[in-house]
Amino acid sequence: MWEIIITAAIKWEIIITAAIMSVLAAIACKTIYDYAKKKGMKDLLKLFMKSGFDSKVASFSELNRHVKKGGILFLGDSITQDYPIHDFFPGLHLYNRGIGGDTTEGLLKRLDVSVFELEPKSIILLIGTNDLSQLQDGVEMSAKRLQMAIDQIHERLPETRIYLLAVYPVNPNVHRVSVGERDNGKIQALNRHLKDISGVTYIDLTPLLQDASGNLDPSCTPDGLHLNEKGYRIVTEALKHHITDLHPDRV
Numbered sequence: 001m002w003e004i005i006i007t008a009a010i011k012w013e014i015i016i017t018a019a020i021m022s023v024l025a026a027i028a029c030k031t032i033y034d035y036a037k038k039k040g041m042k043d044l045l046k047l048f049m050k051s052g053f054d055s056k057v058a059s060f061s062e063l064n065r066h067v068k069k070g071g072i073l074f075l076g077d078s079i080t081q082d083y084p085i086h087d088f089f090p091g092l093h094l095y096n097r098g099i100g101g102d103t104t105e106g107l108l109k110r111l112d113v114s115v116f117e118l119e120p121k122s123i124i125l126l127i128g129t130n131d132l133s134q135l136q137d138g139v140e141m142s143a144k145r146l147q148m149a150i151d152q153i154h155e156r157l158p159e160t161r162i163y164l165l166a167v168y169p170v171n172p173n174v175h176r177v178s179v180g181e182r183d184n185g186k187i188q189a190l191n192r193h194l195k196d197i198s199g200v201t202y203i204d205l206t207p208l209l210q211d212a213s214g215n216l217d218p219s220c221t222p223d224g225l226h227l228n229e230k231g232y233r234i235v236t237e238a239l240k241h242h243i244t245d246l247h248p249d250r251v
Contacts, residue, residue, distance in 0.1 A: 174224030
């Protein structure tokens, strides 16, 4: 009788111990995963971004050997990179020099290849949203770097017109992961600084792209951050309204 009770007790002790160990192991794994996600994955993402950046800059350098100077330059990050400008602005002499994941830091590093070698007559510039997710020095520094880039462009290319676009809103309700650490409060703060940048024509398309809540309209985006065809069509019509160079019959 007692042997049966003792044997059963031992079995339950083994089961309970195993369960506790499983829970502790799960907690440990979760802790390691969270740490890796915060540290290692960010480092991996930075490495991936740098590789993509270097590859695009090298590609631009090769393209520049064959292109005609004096066109209209679209300059920025992935929102520019994905913009099918030749479809939306047929018949114009255009360059697309957008790089996915680029920041104001990256822009400063690639002015030679992305701007000076092209000697564009005008630039449509949209950049800054990735500063909010990749850089940690605040919107003031992003605006300062952008002002530095614009000053350098004017120094080298004094006849070039620069149109600076306000950073577009985001919508975390569409896809939280894609939006990441960006939020519309930070974007609005950044845009207030961009509005004060000198040497540019500032264009704010935010009212055309946001919904009633101030988020990027879900019908204009696949992921809450980038634009779809409808979003680009809205931007295209607005830019044609603001920028004479984008009218083939008025250039």
